[in-house]
Amino acid sequence: MSAPAINETRKTKLPQRLPIVILIAVLIIAVVVICAVLGEGIAPYSPFLQRLGVGDTPPSAAHIAGTDLLGRDVLSRVIYGARTALVGPVVVASGAFAIATLLGLLSGYLGGLVDSAIMRWVDFMLALPGPLVAIVVVGVVGGGYWTAVFVLVVLFTAPDTRIVRSAVLEQRPLPYIDAARTLGISKTRILFVHILPNVLPIILAYVVLDFAFALVNLAGLSFLGLGVEPGTPDWGRMLFENRNILFSHPVALLLPAGMIILTAVSMNLIGDWLFERFAK
């Protein structure tokens, strides 16, 4: 009867190997990060360089992924476009994470009127059709990419707040919180020093998922002409600009589309893996 217990102990002590799928996902994200950081340094051409006389051309030795309508190198624009593909989603995920953590901690721990007020706001936000709200606000207010990022931060905060609150509610009745209260530790310290570290893994898993959703949303807004300024190398914008050459030069459209899918799926896989590993 003791053997299984020994095995269980050994199992937990063994270092867990990174699943191959997650390893590939991490590699893809690493490549995207390198592209975003080095950008023009590793792109074969300037992503802004136009050759109107050349126009859109299929893949060739000189232009591995061909050129777009204005004769710009598609591969260079995809490499440079990693920047907007990372920066916006990182800001959305981290912004929503910061606000949702604060609201979730307060709501879950304090309860009462504070909890009701925050949760009714969350209910209201969740009742809104997110993508539509983003399209309307960005379309009316204008301002492009950063307005879109701001709107997504607000929209993503609501569901994240509910998740953090749930995690806090699980922690609140536990003995270590009772002990802290008995010792007269301040609410602020209990929230940020005792509860926060215990709910952080769950939050981080969701932050990664937020990144993936933000990437797809921002690409969608750019495709609709509501994201980055025309001319900016951006994967979503490239889908819009190259849609007319889908049949003649599909690579110009499929490459940025593929990058959006690969990056979003990779982040989703990493997020799921983190959730499985830390949140359960």
Next chain:
Amino acid sequence: MAKGFTRRSAMINWVALTAAFVITGAFAIAPSAKAEEQIESITWALPSIPDTLFVPHAWTTYTGAIMSLVQEGPLAFGDDLALEPASADKWEQVDPTTIKYHLRSGVKFGDGSPFTADDILATFKYHMNPASGSQLASFYSSVATVEATAPDEVTVKLKAPNVQFAYTAAHMAGFVFKKEQLADKNIGTPEVLPLGTGPYKLVEFVPTDHVILEARDDYWGPKPVVKRITFQAIPDPQARLLAMQSGDIDGTFDLAISDVDQWKAISNVDIVTKPSLGVFALTLDHSAPPFDDIHVRRAVAYAVDREGLVKALLKGNGEAATALNPPEIWSGVLTPDEVRAFYATLPSYPFDLTKAKAELAQSGHPDGFDVTIPASTDDPYMVNIMQSVVENLKQIGIRASIQQMDNNTWLAQYFRHENLGMQISAYYPDFADAANYPYLFFSSATAVKEGMNASNFKNGEVDAFLKIANENADPKARADALKGVFKIANEDVSLVPIFWPASAMAINNKYRLTGYTAFWYSIPWAIRGFGLK
């Protein structure tokens, strides 16, 4: 003994030759006989079908594509875009303010009722009556009176000389309605289908979905080759392309030039292109810095790669613009070749970033400036043009950016006529008159709110030339006056013309349509050289 040349042998030779001619001739005319074969039916796709077929309340090119086969005006646009007789067999400019239309005899409406002067009167007066709410009322703003001066004659008196009014009689604005129908408030609905004197009559209309026309046997003009035409709404361009590929439709109008290569790749389709008479141009506000500086305007003009944009965006289906007017719009005043020869004498600003930099250095803004250019996302070219221009301007030190917006917002800000700076403008005319564009873009009278002159270009000499061109029907006097306008306009960089795009349509390659023009929505296109190949 050599055979002599006798009357008998001559007769035999003559008979043989005649027989040979008859036989070979029969083969020779066989194709044309085939071309006149009746076609039972065709299906034509349009991006949309209107919810009413009453043109005064549905003034769109797609309504026009349908109703131009059902209705006609006293005059029509010919294949050369000039005016030609239609339901009026002749017209006369009696004096600078009087035009007389003589009605063609034997013309009937689709229900068999006779076409009369009263019908023209009722139609013109309908548009002129503010209570009618006609979207085409502006075409009649110069009319003082319209009356029947004989049973077969209508006389129009203008408030002041206006050469451009003549085109109204050939435009959708001139389509004549049956007087009794105009009194019916339901006209244009499936219950009250508009009658006309055109080659077809409406037989079925399902708003926003489809329209069916049938050829008339009693049409006064050429007999329609196609007996039945179905117009089907297919809003999505890719769906139209696939419908064409599968043979579900026989043709469609209004292809985006940027999509032409995709259409050309379809094996069963011919693409027909003609000059659209449209123009894309940058307007620069002459009334405020920085564009009040001629050197800045020249710098911008030199920074536009017109030839490159025609190659990249239009795939060669268009022409780099050296002036505002496309050559074909001078129809009736100068031939396109004469226009090109004249344009070659004008000051020009070919793409040259070195010259652009030099001009900016001479200006009051040698270190450049910031400028934001609004562009409509609904137009297939505007944003792409501006991407190219903005990159070039950045290279000479002008920090330009694009503010993209939907078409309504873009139009609203353009016509608000405030803080104009640099604007991109796209315009397609309603008729081919050489004074049309210059008046809209160069006249002091249009440098106001709701006006097209976003450059705020004001020049007394130009206004005087435009007055001559607008009021004088003599082609030479008009040509001389308009040449004067363009000389001043190009010297002063009143605006920066970019390109004149072509207009394209697709047709199943078993058919031909030789009469396709820029005004496909105002002409009875199905009787303008439509038939089997």
